[in-house]
Amino acid sequence: MNIVLTIIITILVFGLLIFIHELGHFLVAKAMGIRVNEFALGMGPRLCGFVKGETKYSLRLLPIGGYCAMEGEDDTSQDERAFCNKPVWRRILVVVAGAFMNLLLGFILLIILVSTMNLVGTTKIAQFNEGAISNQYLQVGDEILSINGSHVFIDNDIVYGLLRDRDGVVDMVVKRNGEKVKLTGVTFQTEDLGDGVTGTNIDFKVYGVEKTFFGVLKQSACWTLSVVKLVWSSLIDLITGQFGLNQLSGPVGVASAIGEASTMGGRSLLLLVVFITVNLGVFNLLPVPALDGGRLVFLIIEGIRRKPVKPEHEGWVHMIGFGLLMLLFVVVTFNDIVKLFQ
DSSP, X not given: OOHHHHHHHHHHHHHHHHHHHHHHHHHHHHHTTOOEEEEEEEEEEEEEEEEETTEEEEEEEEEEEEEEEETTSSSOOXXXXXXXXXXXXXXXXXXHHHHHHHHHHHHHHHHHHHHTOSSXXXXXXXXXXXXXXXXXXXXXXXXXXXXXXXXOOSHHHHHHHHHTXXXXXXXXXXXXXXXXXXXXXXXXOEEEEETTEEEEOOOEEEEEEOOOHHHHHHHHHHHHHHXXXXXXXXXXXXXXXXXXXXXXXXXXXXXXXXXXXXXXXXXXXXXXXXXXXXXXXXXXXXXXXXXXXXXXHHHHHHHHHXXXXXXXXXXXXXXXXXXXXXXXXXXXXXXHHHHHTO
């Protein structure tokens, strides 16, 4: 794909996701009676904007972020409508609203995606591919209930469950002839995907069923939860060293993935956007300073102590956390650029 078009699509995708995230903070802050001084899309110098009521709305030069600036968010204020002067539970709702909106967007996009499908996948095996080896353990008609202890609700849970496996050997629980059967050592063929990653080949197909209104909603909700679970488990794998930093992608890597997905059609691009927005939602709730999750930790501490942490102390923690995040950003971006020339 033309690099200019890829950049444009990437900016539009990130712009949408950031706008949705900050809109969540903004709408809930307004609903909680908190004064919002500025709602901005982008960072850096202000390109244009307008003022409506008490809030300044801005479009800024660099499409790498955005913010919802609330009165008394980072310091004290005498304004009774300031963020710092509102009850803890109201502030918690404001803090988590951004991530919630990203997850909600993922759910809505998956509703659109599932609605375009001819059939909705199930977890019941319909047939095995030619050369399959898992049929030594599984049977046509088996309904897969769990993989390596992780519950399976929809067909995508099967994909994600096997995706996390490293050696192609898993434990399963299936429903066979109305009874639960535990299968150990179910074996699949594997292949090297590069960067030290081994992929498991799924050698069977599952039944599909006709779409219904509630069936689409259920499939979309379960799929959203599956993506959340995959993102969370991937973060755990990264922390525990099962994945290396070279397998972590930043904006450059994501832009490359968006370019590739765009050439494969709208469905692939839509699914990638779902993964990105869910990633953004989950990542922002991590208890890391400078992220929404870090602010949430301080609010929980305040709720327990009945006394807020001094703003200057919290500010130092967030500043250090922001510096570490920027360092990680530089490292990941460097790795992404290196991969482009390999």
